[in-house]
Amino acid sequence: LVDPQLRTRTTDVVGTYGYLAPEYLSEGKVTKESDMFSFGVVALEIACGRRTYQEGEFHIPLRKWVWQLYLAGNMLEAADESLGSSFDRKEMECLMMVGLWCVHPNPKMRPKAGQVIRFLQLEVPVPEFPSVDHLVDGDVTKTSVPLKTPTSAKACIA
Template identity: 40%
Template sequence: MPNGGLNSHLFGKREEILSWDTRYKIALGLASAILYLHEEWDQCVLHRDIKASNIMLDGDFNVKLGDFGLARVMSHKLDSHKTGLAGTFGYMAPEYVMTGCASKESDMYSFGIVLLEIVTGRKSLERGREDESDDDSESDEKSLVERVWELYGKKELLSLGVDEKLGDDFNMEEAECLLVLGLWCGHPDKSSRPSIKQAIQVMKLESPLPVNLPLKRPVATYYNSTSSSSPLSVNSSRASITFSSKEVGR
């Protein structure tokens, strides 16, 4: 794959900046790959480790989704597959972190994080930048999805959410589409995420963006399996920070 991994273009030291048209092409290519895995093969394939470094690019920047070492196959009739925790923190859905149950929805969460990386040029987890206030101790603890959700709530998505290396050279409608879709996929409640078919319709501008996405990122709540009256709340990004961006379960 002559153009290597997507991560090297977004976060590496390549001199050539990944253009907006190419970024959108990559996003659509990744969506197409997930559609095949989730819906179009005889059984459903859960990738479980969708991330920028596993998105390989050929000479024309066509996408090949690689590294199926953690993938699991399940019947299309099943909702989830108990696998145990494995993957890369920063891309892992909160319910997957809590239960170890992988699903199409947990793959969609990872897909959403990659979309945010493609638009912002920032990693799913990273230390605070120099331009952020030293007095803001919380800044180092926020994941990319938290940062972008804050911009969404302040209506600053396009002014502050697009990779500064692009300048003004990007399509505003497409950028808003990928950012909002990334948040939709990154919703803490898996039942609130779109399917890959819905996501592709939005990316092709054939369906509208969600109008009920909350301005503030919700906190996911789960119930202890031993007692339905014992709710557990989890913010997956803070759990992720504990382990930095290490891979687990390899």
């Protein structure tokens, strides 16, 4: 029998860059938190209508771009352009907030799958974010900034 602690370790990191959690890249260990990170990237791709990395003009990873817009108070600028204005702002903010929460730099701060399901079903409002290290040019600095959920996202339940 194989020790359960050894089953989640890999000798080679396998996966598509951009969907892989930073801790998986550094430690090679698959966890619920690293799976949640990947889910968050997909949620952001759906909300934004963009791949996590795109050729051409868009060189910053999607999650970092949305974080920057969030910190600037302009998160909805990341919404899928092909939708025009034909989307529910509250639902879009909820999806983006869930995506950002899932890609939180600290794996321990990411939500559990059950929490995500309740948020996406609009059963409960997305809570305030736990603090996150401030992102500067895509790099994490040591300055801690408490993140607040936008007022309209707090009220994702109509």
